[in-house]
Amino acid sequence: MKTTEVARAIEKHLPLADRLFKELEAKTKDGVGITRHGYGPNENVAYELFQQTGRSLGLEVTNDAAGNLYLTLPGKKRDGTAVMIGSHMDSVPHGGNFDGAAGIVGGIVAAATIRETGLTPDHDITVMGIRCEESPWFGIAFVGSKLALGLLPIGEIDTLKRSDTGRTLAQHMADIGLDPNALRKQKAPHLAAKRLKGYLELHIEQGPLLINRGIPIGIATGIRGYVRWPEARCIGRYDHASAVPRSYRSDAVLAVTELLHGLDRLWSEKDAANADEGAVFTVGKMFTDPTLSAMSKVPGEVSFTLNCGSTATSTLDDFRRYVYGTAKTISEQRRVSFDLKREVNNNPTVMDPGLRQKVAGAAKAFGIPSIDMATVGHDASIFTQAGVPSTVILMRNDKGSHNPDEEMEMSDFALGTQVLAWTLADMK
């Protein structure tokens, strides 16, 4: 197989890819952006579209009790071993058209390309259209892949409720024609991790790095873990703003500001040392009580959230140590108390080095510049947890993701799909 052949076959399939994106957009527009609820009618629109496309391209079409879609290019050995490629069919509310969908369309084009170049892989190549990856709907992410791999207790389909309807996951499954009982009765997960040679996900980049550096492809080194404090508070004392001298104050705003400033400094030191490029730190919410605070009062209380992320466990540990240690010091110096409440955390996921090397080799074969980079939560983390070697191929795109303005040039999509197809061919 030659790179020129692959590039030509992909070029030929670009009108099909373009048509799929356009049809998906037209059918799942919500007036602001795109909405495809996990286990909702618009996710089914994507399912139907991809199913029909797989059929028309001669791929084997199957599904599982959780409603995930599988389009398979048969390999020489039909022993159930497969390389899985895919992404998710749902979107966030008022999201964009490409987050998720690009991976499935890219997978379909890559599978069709491999067949067209006359290569029959040793094992099956399966494109998976995954249900309900995004977290807003049922409060947890990766529902479809977890159900397929047996990483979600089945009982949860009766306890997880959709945030806006209050109805259970099982009820929503039934609404779109799935049979929750089939899942409840299932004796083993649909996918046996040991039969999967790898999981590859093509996905638009969700940050600004590739577009700003002029690099078309990112290869995921890891998925950021996090340590978060979603309900933190700092309690000081309300006082007269003009009457109380500095040394008598318990100013909650200044105390929190000092903590955040210190965290920002720690983050910038990590960036400067290039010790861990994947480190991020965000305060998404911070507010005083509007009923108790006033311009003429020393603020007596601040509520805030802390969200520290990294692909390195040691960096998350550094953030955690800093938060607890510095909150204690500031409390003593500024006469306040911090009530950080519950800490939630998630370990980073390391992407498979062997698979990353194959992806890098594929990009090199085509002369496509690529960089290693950290990424955010994807179904690839669930496949990794199940023991399947995985990585994510990130495609340059403008305007980020999870917003209606998501953009992806078809020329960049073509490059991502070339890298994907070549990697798949290399996994024979």
Ligand SMILES: [Zn+2]
């Ligand atoms: Zn996504």
